[in-house]
Amino acid sequence: MSEYEVKIIDPEERQALSDELAEKVRYELKANIHGACVKLLTDNKDFKNEWEDNFKFMNEDIRPHSKIFAIEDSGSLEVMYDPIGKVSILKNLDYYGWVKSIALATISDFFEDYHSIHRRYSVHGSAVDYMGHAIAIIGPPGTGKTTLTYGLLQEKEFNYISDDWFFVRLFSNATVLYSSEKNSYIRDDIADVWKSYADEISRVKLDVKGRGIADVNSLFEGRIRESSTLINVVLLERNKDNPPFRKVDTEEALEYMLETDFCNPHQLIRNERKLNLRKNFFRDLFSKQDVYILNTVETPQESLNRIKNLAKVCL
Template structure:
């Protein structure tokens, strides 16, 4: 499987953004599609047909009459280097010369998240980059850095009766009083093919589908697990963090708010797709996560054990066994 390209975000001013659109890239745009991301309207503008098709499969559409809250220009320009540029005032992002749809969708969600962080109200929404499931109205989030088993554990939980997927990669939250409401971000999931090597039940999910150059595809998990597999929202009760530490013999333990805050800050909010990372933004995110942790039960699971053993520990939490 090819390596996913790396990028760093280049912040630009409105004048440069206008110049790039008007003088350089306007004529390159072949397709425009709007997505409804938790009530925000994010518009894709691209000259890559595959991006347009995967976007339509991935996200719920937004009425064309709604003015975009943010835009992402995903364009092939002929240059060899992948670049990401962002203009924060108009929430305009450029993803240039990248073949990886995963960045298109992640940056769209990041633009939406950046907009929501700036929109303060009594029911402010925030985005979280990681997974969430529902069990009989009880929500559990799995928050961790990449590579420690978050996706595998989330999909393992889905095999249990009455467990439903809210999000496998990114979800939205609204803090209301002492509660935390969680909303789905995607209509269908952008899933990696090798999930079937960890959980054999998902082999059928990938039969007959076309994978992109990075071994992934947008697919409907309802096709294998049933029409009720996915759910739009839940009330969050549990937050599970993951780590992979062979020096720690304990697989599962509870965490206090201060310890969870240290974890999330040390791991850059477990979100490599943040567009603006200045001191002010860091303060906003710290305040949000503190409120989130104060309203939930927090756990740490060490994923050095087998997938099956770790999943049993996570089931004990999410299924309240």
């Protein structure tokens, strides 16, 4: 579960809150997130700068599909969401990471509601490209998803797609992954494990959580891909009673996702309809390619070697 609670509000309450907060808004910016327009309204200059560095630009003439208010009013932390208008209202956040995650969750809710038309979904996970095919890495916080992703990207054969959240489109004969962000919201402790990133991270302006926006072109020397065809999914766990690496079938993989709340603490709507949508999506996703569970009880390098070997064997 998330470290914050989401209060669901109706359009009337959202409109009243929007009117109340309007005079506090100093910056309005639109972002292109997987072809959808998401508008940030905030009084925080740091959020404004990080948003511009984080996401692709969207033309101001495009009407927003969703809006995010991030406002300080000296009160307590509040996260509210109007699912009809696709508007999130965030009050008194001091951490940009939640702003961008809730923005991604908001537009993901929009895509879910139009799933029958476009078959586009979101996944809270990372993705790398290897020789023209993608490997998705999905796991709960603390299982090593980010560490393994950056470990793979030390190798010249691997290309960056996303390190936190990606979009998926299901075709009849393939599954295509798409990046969600322009740049990486990197953790400073990555350099503690993989020393090769130390110089680049030293140039990143870090926030209160020790994270900041890093230019992925510099970080990965131009090895960037906006999309790739999925070939394997690697699910992460940390359980000393289980083997370090095993292949699982579709139902086992789906059970894992249900047990881990889809590895996504930023689900704005949790109800039976959304649960069934997510179950059906992941069942469909897992049925189209091989799925493995990597138990990260070994050293980061040993776990990394298992994914590298998998990539090379499959191609």
